[in-house]
Amino acid sequence: MHNNGNSVSYLDYKGKHSGIFAWILSTDHKRIGLLYLMSTLIFFAVGVTLAFFMRLELIAPGRTIMDPQTYNSLFTLHGIIMIFLFVIPALPAVFGNFFLPILIGAKDVAFPRLNLLSWWLLVIGGLLAVISVFLPGGPVDTGWTFYIPYSIRTNTNVMPALIAAFILGFSSILTGLNFVVTIHRLHAPGMGFFRMPLFVWSLYATAWVQILATPIVGITLLLVVFERAFGVGLFDPALGGDPVLYQHLFWIYSHPAVYIMILPAMGVISEIIPVFAHRTIFGYKFIAFSSLAIALFGSMVWAHHMFTVGMSETAQVIFSLLTFLVAIPSAIKVFNWVATLYKGSIQTDAPLLYALGFIFLFSIGGFTGLIQGALSVNMHIHDTSFIVAHFHYVMFGGTGFGIFAALHYWFPKMFGKMYNMRTAKTGFWFLFVGFNTLYFPMFVMGWLGMPRRYFDYLPEFHIYHFISTIGSWILITGLIIMFTNFIKALRSKTTYTKINPWGGETLEWSIQNTPSLENFEVIPTITAGPYEYKDNDEILVKEDN
Amino acid sequence: MSGEQSASAEHNTVDHKPTYGIYILVWLVLMTLTGVTVAVAGINFGNLTVATALTIACIKSYLVLTFFMHLKTETATFKIFVAVAVLFLLISISLLFSDYSFL
Amino acid sequence: MSTIAEHTVEHVHRDDVGSRLGMWLFLFTELVLFGGMFLVYAVYRYTYQAEFHVAAKELNTSLGALNTIILLTSSLTIVLSIVAIRKKNKNLSVFFQIVTIVLAVGFLVNKYFEWNIKIHHGIFPGSEILLGKGNGEVIFFGLYYVMTGLHALHVMIGILLIEVMTGYTIKGRINETNYVRLESAGLYWHLVDLIWIFLFPLFYLIT
Numbered sequence: 001m002h003n004n005g006n007s008v009s010y011l012d013y014k015g016k017h018s019g020i021f022a023w024i025l026s027t028d029h030k031r032i033g034l035l036y037l038m039s040t041l042i043f044f045a046v047g048v049t050l051a052f053f054m055r056l057e058l059i060a061p062g063r064t065i066m067d068p069q070t071y072n073s074l075f076t077l078h079g080i081i082m083i084f085l086f087v088i089p090a091l092p093a094v095f096g097n098f099f100l101p102i103l104i105g106a107k108d109v110a111f112p113r114l115n116l117l118s119w120w121l122l123v124i125g126g127l128l129a130v131i132s133v134f135l136p137g138g139p140v141d142t143g144w145t146f147y148i149p150y151s152i153r154t155n156t157n158v159m160p161a162l163i164a165a166f167i168l169g170f171s172s173i174l175t176g177l178n179f180v181v182t183i184h185r186l187h188a189p190g191m192g193f194f195r196m197p198l199f200v201w202s203l204y205a206t207a208w209v210q211i212l213a214t215p216i217v218g219i220t221l222l223l224v225v226f227e228r229a230f231g232v233g234l235f236d237p238a239l240g241g242d243p244v245l246y247q248h249l250f251w252i253y254s255h256p257a258v259y260i261m262i263l264p265a266m267g268v269i270s271e272i273i274p275v276f277a278h279r280t281i282f283g284y285k286f287i288a289f290s291s292l293a294i295a296l297f298g299s300m301v302w303a304h305h306m307f308t309v310g311m312s313e314t315a316q317v318i319f320s321l322l323t324f325l326v327a328i329p330s331a332i333k334v335f336n337w338v339a340t341l342y343k344g345s346i347q348t349d350a351p352l353l354y355a356l357g358f359i360f361l362f363s364i365g366g367f368t369g370l371i372q373g374a375l376s377v378n379m380h381i382h383d384t385s386f387i388v389a390h391f392h393y394v395m396f397g398g399t400g401f402g403i404f405a406a407l408h409y410w411f412p413k414m415f416g417k418m419y420n421m422r423t424a425k426t427g428f429w430f431l432f433v434g435f436n437t438l439y440f441p442m443f444v445m446g447w448l449g450m451p452r453r454y455f456d457y458l459p460e461f462h463i464y465h466f467i468s469t470i471g472s473w474i475l476i477t478g479l480i481i482m483f484t485n486f487i488k489a490l491r492s493k494t495t496y497t498k499i500n501p502w503g504g505e506t507l508e509w510s511i512q513n514t515p516s517l518e519n520f521e522v523i524p525t526i527t528a529g530p531y532e533y534k535d536n537d538e539i540l541v542k543e544d545n
Numbered sequence: 546m547s548g549e550q551s552a553s554a555e556h557n558t559v560d561h562k563p564t565y566g567i568y569i570l571v572w573l574v575l576m577t578l579t580g581v582t583v584a585v586a587g588i589n590f591g592n593l594t595v596a597t598a599l600t601i602a603c604i605k606s607y608l609v610l611t612f613f614m615h616l617k618t619e620t621a622t623f624k625i626f627v628a629v630a631v632l633f634l635l636i637s638i639s640l641l642f643s644d645y646s647f648l
Numbered sequence: 649m650s651t652i653a654e655h656t657v658e659h660v661h662r663d664d665v666g667s668r669l670g671m672w673l674f675l676f677t678e679l680v681l682f683g684g685m686f687l688v689y690a691v692y693r694y695t696y697q698a699e700f701h702v703a704a705k706e707l708n709t710s711l712g713a714l715n716t717i718i719l720l721t722s723s724l725t726i727v728l729s730i731v732a733i734r735k736k737n738k739n740l741s742v743f744f745q746i747v748t749i750v751l752a753v754g755f756l757v758n759k760y761f762e763w764n765i766k767i768h769h770g771i772f773p774g775s776e777i778l779l780g781k782g783n784g785e786v787i788f789f790g791l792y793y794v795m796t797g798l799h800a801l802h803v804m805i806g807i808l809l810i811e812v813m814t815g816y817t818i819k820g821r822i823n824e825t826n827y828v829r830l831e832s833a834g835l836y837w838h839l840v841d842l843i844w845i846f847l848f849p850l851f852y853l854i855t
Contacts, residue, residue, distance in 0.1 A: 110666050177673045184622065185666035212633045215677045219684035223794065231774040232790030233783070234688060239790075240783020245691055248644070249684060252637055300636055303644065312647035318640070563731040572724040579720065583713050586853035598849035605845045613727045614838045615831075620665075623672060630676040634683045638690060645691055 007516035027112035033098030043085035050078040055472040068455040072141035079144030084168045091264035102508045105188025107518040110181040121171035125164045132160035148235045148243040162221045169214045176210030190526035197530040202267025205291040209256045217253030251302035259298040265402025274531045275504040276352035277344025281531045283336040290329035297326040307378045323373035350424035354405030361397025386446025416513035418496040419489040430478030437471025571612045664828040671832040699784025712852035722751035723841040736824045745814045
C-alpha cells in the first residue's frame with residue numbers, strides 16, 4: 001500500500017477540465033471536500049464578522065454602533081449563516097467527503113456526480129441567502145427560527161431566506177444519502193461494520209438524521225412560503241392556523257439538526273484521542289452504538305425548545321424525560337474518551353489540545369443542557385442569554401473545536417504541508433481563553449434575567465456584556481493566529497513527506513500525503529480493527545527512520 | 546470493485562424469474578380494495594371510519610411496497626431501511642399528539 | 649442515479665444494488681416531506697373534525713376514485729415494462745412506458761378539471777367565499793391545494809423521468825442486462841402512487 005509518493009497527487013491530477021473548472025466540476029471526493037472547506041470557511045468568516053459587530057454593539061447599554069433593526073438582521077443572518085452554511089456542512093461535507101472513502105478503503109463515494117451537485121446546491125443556497133440581504137425590503141429579521149406569525153407579517157426578505165434554507169437542506173440530504181450508500185456498498189474487503197473507524201460510524205448516524213429529518217423542515221419552510229404567497233391559512237392564527245404547530249414541525253428537524261452538527265465532531269474526537277494516547281479506544285462498540293442512540297433519541301426530544309408555549313403537561317413531562325435520556329449516550333462517549341487517555345502515552349500536540357478543549361467545553365454545554373431540560377428551571381431561563389451560552393458551548397466549543405481539531409489532525413494528509421506546532425498551540429490557548437471569557441458571562445447574566453436577542457439592556461448587566469465583548473476580541477485573535485499559521489504552512493515551499501506523523505492506525509495514514517485520484521493503488525484487505533496499537537511503538541520508530 | 550460487490554451485482558441480474566401474472570394479480574387486489582374503501586366510506590362507523598380507511602390504505606401500500614417496488618426480493622438491508630423510515634414518522638406523529646391529545 | 653465516475657482513468661464501476669439503495673433513501677426524503685404535511689393534516693383534522701367533514705363534501709368522490717384507478721393502473725404498467733425489458737421484449741417495454749405516461753397525463757387532466765371547478769366556485773386560498781366559511785374549512789382547502797398540488801408536481805416530474813427512460817430504452821441504453829435506471833424511475837413512480845393511496849381517503853372519503 002505504500003507507494004512512496006510516486007502516484008500523482010489529487011492536487012496535481014490533470015482531468016478533462018482545466019483551471020478553475022478542474023475544481024468546480026471535479027467529481028473527486030477530495031477536491032469536493034476542499035471546495036466545501038473553502039466555501040464553509042468563507043461563510044464562517046462572514047458569520048464571525050457579524051458576531052463581532054453584535055458584540056461590539058453590546059459593549060455598552062443603548063445604541064453604540066448600529067440601530068435596533070440592523071441588530072435584528074445581524075443576529076438572524078449570523079444564525080442562518082453559521083448553522084446552515086458552516087456548522088452543518090463543515091464536518092460531514094468537508095472531512096466526511098475527504099476522508100470517508102479513504103477510511104473505508106474506497107476510491108470515491110457511491111455517487112460522485114451527486115456529490116458535486118450537493119456542493120453546487122450549497123453555493124446556490126448560500127448566494128441566495130447573501131443576495132437576500134441586499135434586495136429591497138431589507139435583510140431578514142425573524143431570527144434563524146422564522147417563527148410564525150412574525151415571519152408571515154414582516155416585510156423584510158423572508159422569502160429568499162426561506163428558499164435558501166430549503167436548497168441548503170436539499171444539499172445536506174444528498175450528502176447524507178451518498179454517505180449511507182457509500183458506507184454500505186463500498187467498504188474494502190474485510191472491513192465489517194465493527195472494523196470501521198468511529199468517525200465513519202458517527203457519519204453514518206449523522207447521514208440518517210440528514211435523510212430523515214431534513215425533509216420535515218423543508219416542507220415546513222415551504223408551507224411558510226405558501227402562507228406568505230397565497231395565505232393558505234395553515235399556520236396563520238387569523239385563519240385558524242396554529243403557530244405552535246409550526247414550532248413543532250420546525251423543531252422536529254432543528255433539534256435533530258444539532259446532532260447533525262455534533263455527531264461528526266464526536267467522531268473526530270474518537271479518532272484523535274486513541275492516536276494521541278497511543279492506546280486502543282476504550283469501549284469501541286459503546287461509542288459506535290451511542291452514535292446511533294443519539295440519532296434515535298435526538299429525534300424524540302424536539303419539544304424541549306417549546307416548554308413555555310403552552311403545550312399539554314403530558315407532552316412537557318414526556319419531552320423533559322426524553323431530554324434527560326439523550327444525555328446518556330453523550331456521557332458514554334465522554335467517559336470512554338477519558339478512559340482511553342488513562343494510562344496512555346499521551347502526546348500533547350495541537351490536535352489533542354483541541355480534542356481536550358472539545359471534551360471540556362462540550363461537557364459544560366451538555367450539563368447546562370440538562371439544566372434547561374428540567375421543566376421548572378426552563379421556565380426561568382427560557383429565551384435568556386443562558387441558552388445562548390449553552391448552545392455556543394455545544395456548537396462552537398463542541399463542533400467548532402471539533403472542526404479545528406480535525407483541521408490540525410488531517411492537515412498534513414490533505415495538503416502535504418505541516419503547520420508550526422508552537423503557533424498552533426498558542427492559537428489554541430487564545431481560542432480557549434477567549435471562548436470562555438466570551439460565553440461564560442452569558443450563563444451568569446442569563447441566570448440573572450438578561451433576555452436573548454435584545455439590543456439594549458439594564459445597567460446591572462453592563463459588566464457581563466463588557467467582559468463578554470473583551471472575550472470576543474481574544475477569541476478572534478486566536479482565530480487569526482490559527483488561520484495565519486495554516487496559510488503560512490500552505491505557502492511554504494517545503495513538502496511534508498512523513499505519511500504518518502501521529503502514529504495513527506486508520507487507513508488514511510497508510511497512503512501518501514495528498515492522496516492520488518483513486519486513493520489506493522490496490523484496494524486494501526482489512527484484517528484488524530482500526531485502533532489496534534499493540535505494535536505502535538515499532539511503527540513510530542520505523543516512521544522516524 | 547471488491548469481490549463482495551461483483552458477487553452481489555451478479556446476484557442482481559439473476560435474482561428471480563420475471564413474470565407478468567403476479568403483478569396483474571396484485572393490481573386486481575388493489576382495485577378491489579379501492580372499491581371496498583369507497584363503498585364503506587358511506588357507512589358511518591363513528592370513530593372507526595378513519596381507522597378503516599387508513600387500514601385499507603396501509604394494506605394497499607404494503608402490496609405496492611412488497612410487489613411493485615420489489616421489496617420482497619431485496620436484501621434485508623432494504624427492509625430494515627424502510628422500517629427505520631416508517632418508524633421515524635410514527636415516532637414523530639405519536640410524540641406530536643402527546644401535545645394535542647391532552648390539552 | 650448513475651454511478652459512473654467521469655474520470656479519465658476508466659473505472660466503470662457499476663453497482664445496481666447501490667443505485668437502488670440510493671433511490672430508496674431518496675424516496676424516504678419524499679416520504680418524510682409528505683409525512684410532514686400528513687402531520688399537519690392530522691393535527692387540524694383532530695382540531696376541526698366537524699368542519700373537515702363539511703368541507704370534504706365539496707370534493708367529487710368519483711373524480712378522486714377515478715384518479716386512484718388511473719394511478720394504480722399506471723403503477724402496474726410501469727412494473728410490467730420492467731418485466732418486459734428483462735424478458736428482452738423491448739417494444740412491449742416501450743409500449744408499457746408510454747401507457748404509463750398517457751395515464752399520468754390523464755391523471756393531471758382530471759386534476760386540472762377538479763381544481764378548475766373549485767376555483768370557478770370561488771373556493772381557493774384567500775377567496776372571499778372561502779374566507780366567509782369557518783376556519784376549519786379554510787384550512788381543509790389550504791391543505792387540499794398544497795398537498796394535491798405538490799403531489800401533482802411529483803406526477804409531472806415522474807412523467808419527465810419516464811419519458812427520459814423511454815428514450816433510453818429505445819436507444820438501447822436500458823436493456824435486459826442494464827435496467828437499473830428504469831427500476832429507479834419505477835420506484836419513484838410507485839412512491840407517487842403510494843402518497844395518493846393516502847391522500848385519496850383522507851380528502852375524499854371523510855364525509
